[in-house]
Amino acid sequence: MHAYGALLIVALSTLLIFIYNCSDQVLVTRERRKAKSREAAARQVRETVQARERWKIAKDIAKKGKGGLHDQLSRTFSRKKSAKSDPLKVGTQAKRGAGDTFLAPMPASSNEQQSAASNIPNKEPTNLTKMLNSLENDPHSNEGFNLQIGDKNIKKQMPKGKNLHTQSQILRYAYGQIEKEKAQQEKNKNLTFSGVISMATEGEVRTRPVIEVAFKDLTLTLKGKRKHVLRCVYGKLMPGRVSAVMGPSGAGKTTFLSALAGKARGCTMTGSILINGKNESIHCYQKIIGFVPQDDIVHGNLTVEENLRFSARCRLSADMPKPDKVLIVERVIESLGLQAVRDSLVGTVEKRGISGGQRKRVNVGMEMVMEPSLLILDEPTTGLDSASSTLLLKALRREALEGVNICMVLHQPRMFDDIVFLAKGGLTAYHGPVKKVEEYFAGIGINVPDRVNPPDHFIDILEGLVKPNGNVTHQQLPVRWMLHNSYPVPPDMLHFADQIAAASSTNTNDPPKPAEEVVDQSFAGEFWEDMKSNVQMRRDHIEATFLKTKDLSNRRTPGVARQYRYYLGRYDL
Numbered sequence: 001m002h003a004y005g006a007l008l009i010v011a012l013s014t015l016l017i018f019i020y021n022c023s024d025q026v027l028v029t030r031e032r033r034k035a036k037s038r039e040a041a042a043r044q045v046r047e048t049v050q051a052r053e054r055w056k057i058a059k060d061i062a063k064k065g066k067g068g069l070h071d072q073l074s075r076t077f078s079r080k081k082s083a084k085s086d087p088l089k090v091g092t093q094a095k096r097g098a099g100d101t102f103l104a105p106m107p108a109s110s111n112e113q114q115s116a117a118s119n120i121p122n123k124e125p126t127n128l129t130k131m132l133n134s135l136e137n138d139p140h141s142n143e144g145f146n147l148q149i150g151d152k153n154i155k156k157q158m159p160k161g162k163n164l165h166t167q168s169q170i171l172r173y174a175y176g177q178i179e180k181e182k183a184q185q186e187k188n189k190n191l192t193f194s195g196v197i198s199m200a201t202e203g204e205v206r207t208r209p210v211i212e213v214a215f216k217d218l219t220l221t222l223k224g225k226r227k228h229v230l231r232c233v234y235g236k237l238m239p240g241r242v243s244a245v246m247g248p249s250g251a252g253k254t255t256f257l258s259a260l261a262g263k264a265r266g267c268t269m270t271g272s273i274l275i276n277g278k279n280e281s282i283h284c285y286q287k288i289i290g291f292v293p294q295d296d297i298v299h300g301n302l303t304v305e306e307n308l309r310f311s312a313r314c315r316l317s318a319d320m321p322k323p324d325k326v327l328i329v330e331r332v333i334e335s336l337g338l339q340a341v342r343d344s345l346v347g348t349v350e351k352r353g354i355s356g357g358q359r360k361r362v363n364v365g366m367e368m369v370m371e372p373s374l375l376i377l378d379e380p381t382t383g384l385d386s387a388s389s390t391l392l393l394k395a396l397r398r399e400a401l402e403g404v405n406i407c408m409v410l411h412q413p414r415m416f417d418d419i420v421f422l423a424k425g426g427l428t429a430y431h432g433p434v435k436k437v438e439e440y441f442a443g444i445g446i447n448v449p450d451r452v453n454p455p456d457h458f459i460d461i462l463e464g465l466v467k468p469n470g471n472v473t474h475q476q477l478p479v480r481w482m483l484h485n486s487y488p489v490p491p492d493m494l495h496f497a498d499q500i501a502a503a504s505s506t507n508t509n510d511p512p513k514p515a516e517e518v519v520d521q522s523f524a525g526e527f528w529e530d531m532k533s534n535v536q537m538r539r540d541h542i543e544a545t546f547l548k549t550k551d552l553s554n555r556r557t558p559g560v561a562r563q564y565r566y567y568l569g570r571y572d573l
């Protein structure tokens with residue numbers, strides 16, 4: 001009996017060791033098979049596209065040939081006909097009958113032109129096109145994208161997932177769509193921004209709900225410490241535009257993004273954030289807000305594709321067909337240039353995976369695949385080389401073309417529409433279109449020297465590294481912005497307003513007073529305040545994690561049980 005038991009244990013252990021050692025091999029083989037089927041699908045789609053191209057060229061040639069023959073015959077017949085019809089001296093064009101088929105093409109009368117035009121389907125510009133035209137002409141216009149959250153058209157505009165079941169069918173569908181989009185892009189190269197959108201909207205492009213974020217007198221104060229980390233911020237982030245937040249280190253850029261995303265912890269927030277003009281909590285839209293923090297959000301033990309697919313399956317609408325989810329993931333892989341490493345493990349500290357730059361792109365991709373309406377990114381290009389950051393910014397630009405509102409902290413000044421300059425203390429020094437930033441600073445006497453990048457120069461001034469010329473001091477810049485926009489100036493900053501007024505009248509410059517008085521506290525008082533702020537921070541965290549807010553995003557994501565199933569079935573397509 002004992003011998004049998006021991007034998008059974010040994011057999012089971014051997015089996016387990018065998019399974020453990022073979023599991024890697026099984027997974028590798030499975031990955032290889034998947035890669036093969038993907039390559040086959042891509043090849044098939046490419047061949048179809050090439051065949052279609054060849055067919056189009058042949059059709060054009062045939063058409064030209066037919067046109068030549070048609071013209072020749074037309075000339076012959078029209079000579080005979082005109083000789084016959086000359087005596088009748090038909091001044092105006094007679095009605096064309098069946099026998100006139102071979103008549104040479106004649107200039108159509110205006111009536112005919114009109115009727116011909118009326119036969120062409122009348123392509124009225126869509127709402128999105130109209131809006132983008134107006135946005136191009138007036139970037140400050142309050143007219144946003146017209147599609148609102150809760151719009152019933154959103155579902156209608158979704159691409160039909162078709163009844164695709166097998167992996168190769170789904171992949172062929174995804175690659176086919178991507179090839180189509182590439183061809184469209186190639187065609188649209190010379191079009192303007194609104195031209196591209198109008199082409200896109202006339203096709204079968206899905207439109208996302210839009211989020212416009214306006215903030216008024218937004219102030220964040222550290223609980224217990226009464227220190228402002230963000231102060232009196234006014235402005236608006238528009239859908240379809242890329243906004244960059246810039247400023248010196250410690251100015252409060254990350255804090256600003258966290259406040260926008262509803263993730264600011266340990267702070268008391270005053271002022272208001274309006275979503276699409278309504279005073280609603282940003283938490284109600286969490287399902288359609290993407291947030292890429294500075295730290296990694298990727299799973300090191302999954303491959304690039306698995307990470308993206310897992311995020312898409314858990315965060316896209318549960319009603320969306322699987323092929324459409326695959327298409328979205330493929331599109332993101334393509335636009336972030338991750339094709340070459342799609343099957344590579346992301347990696348952990350112990351196990352080396354993809355490079356740091358690729359990892360950063362996967363982080364961004366994790367949020368792009370959930371098709372956000374508001375995408376917030378904290379330094380997405382940090383650590384990337386120039387080519388990779390250009391690629392990433394281009395991918396984000398394409399997202400903006402779909403109406404996504406993008407706001408990110410950037411250090412490299414390029415490829416964005418609006419800019420927010422934060423000065424130390426979380427105060428705004430400028431917020432508006434990038435085109436007008438130089439004009440604004442020149443208006444207050446700050447000119448950019450030759451061969452210096454304007455945003456770099458302004459950040460150096462805000463940091464206090466470069467002294468601005470004239471009577472301006474870097475501490476005055478936020479108050480100058482408040483006065484420029486007639487925003488109320490906080491009482492403890494009024495002396496800056498007085499300095500500015502005095503400087504403009506007498507050209508004198510008083511030494512700046514300290515912005516905030518430092519209150520000396522006893523050890524016991526400091527200890528008590530620290531304790532209080534720690535408890536409040538914990539309470540904030542628990543509230544944010546466990547308290548449910550009303551969802552207004554109009555997206556029904558899979559429940560926890562289903563997400564867990566996706567997690568367990570990570571190798572499933």
Ligand SMILES: Nc1ncnc2c1ncn2[C@@H]1O[C@H](COP(=O)(O)OP(=O)(O)OP(=O)(O)O)[C@@H](O)[C@H]1O
Pocket residue numbers: 222229247248249250251252253254255256265266267
């Ligand atoms: N919850 C918090 N608790 C304590 N201090 C905080 C908190 N949030 C923000 N701060 C402080 O606010 C200031 C601004 O921080 P933030 O991370 O927003 O700066 P930043 O502009 O993003 O800087 P960097 O460019 O260096 O990342 C810092 O001094 C930071 O210590």
